[in-house]
Amino acid sequence: MTAPVFVVERFEPDGDRYVLEGAEGRHAVSVKRLRPGEEVVLTDGAGRYARCEVTGTEGKDRLLVRGEPVAEEPAPSPRITVVQALPKGDRGEVAVETMTEVGVDAIVPWQASRCITQWKGDRGLKALGKWRATAREAGKQSRRVRFPEVADAATTKQVAALLARADFAAVLHESGTERLATAPLPTEGEIVLVVGPEGGVSPEELALFAEAGATPYVLGPTVLRTSTAGTAATALLLARTGRWS
Missing domain, CATH: 2.40.240.20 (Hypothetical PUA domain-like; domain 1)
Structure with missing residues (x-):
């Protein structure tokens, strides 16, 4: 041990x-x-x-x-940020926990248009606190010394701005014609990946993200829940960028 x-x-x-x-x-x-x-x-x-x-x-x-x-410990490169749409119930904490254990560097909660969950007022602050506490505890459990940052909840426009600054920007979406497993990835800089809600990313959001330079990709032939897609994608990216080698 x-x-x-x-x-x-x-x-x-x-x-x-x-x-x-x-x-x-x-x-x-x-x-x-x-x-x-x-x-x-x-x-x-x-x-x-x-x-x-x-x-x-x-x-x-x-x-x-x-x-x-x-x-x-040196900061990892490339840095991997997952924009996570707000899931229902405690699935948000599940997503944060497993992404932290895998090795994600930053998590951005996203209030997508099709999210059933709404972070407003004190309820939103409490939920954000739970996500941050989960990242801390999962970081300790997985023996990390650099815990992932959990940002304040972002709007769609703020997510688009984040994507525009990224060295590689992707949206997990069924409309993608390419697989994330074969996407050309940078060896340094920042990778930003968007995971939509259970109801999916809306056409308007997809269009805005495309303007920001984000390409839609698919992970594989199966459909994952929003609470597990980010973990699977992060693991794939960590292996492909050499951070797991």
């Missing part, structure tokens, strides 16, 4: 001893029941991390560790 990952708010300059407390410390001491001599990884979730050895515990929520010098 690889060492479990825990999040720290910051690393002390030139420090090699840390105290993990609060919710993270409680999970380490009372749930994981870590003991002296075991290994852990501390990270800020933004690429900085330190491999550490447990030296002791205090009470039920304080883990004492001694660490190696802080290192930084």
Whole structure:
């Protein structure tokens, strides 16, 4: 088993001893029941991390560790961003969880015209908070030290602007005549992929995205739910760009 990952708010300059407390410390001491001599990884979730050895515990929520010098994982290239239309129920968290585990770099919630779910007011803020918390927990579970960014919910015009800046822009859609598995991909820069809602991307949205330079592609012969399409596509892109090699 690889060492479990825990999040720290910051690393002390030139420090090699840390105290993990609060919710993270409680999970380490009372749930994981870590003991002296075991290994852990501390990270800020933004690429900085330190491999550490447990030296002791205090009470039920304080883990004492001694660490190696802080290192930084390089930002991956090409960067993969998935624009995820809002699914119904908890399928949004499922999508975020599995895309994070696979290795996506950024997720943009999208209020598509055919989305049944609406993020408005406090409800929208609560839902966004759940997506971000899910990305954090899935990042820890999958032993990542650079968690995916979960942006504020975007409008269709904002998504089009994001696509226009991308080095490769694609929309997963049944109208595509080409497969994502054979699309020409950049070796660096940013890949942006749009995953529509269960009701599909509207003709007006497709037209706007096409103007922004996005091409419609299909994944394969089967139809995937919106909550699984992004994960499957991300895995394909990670393999094709060499990030999984």
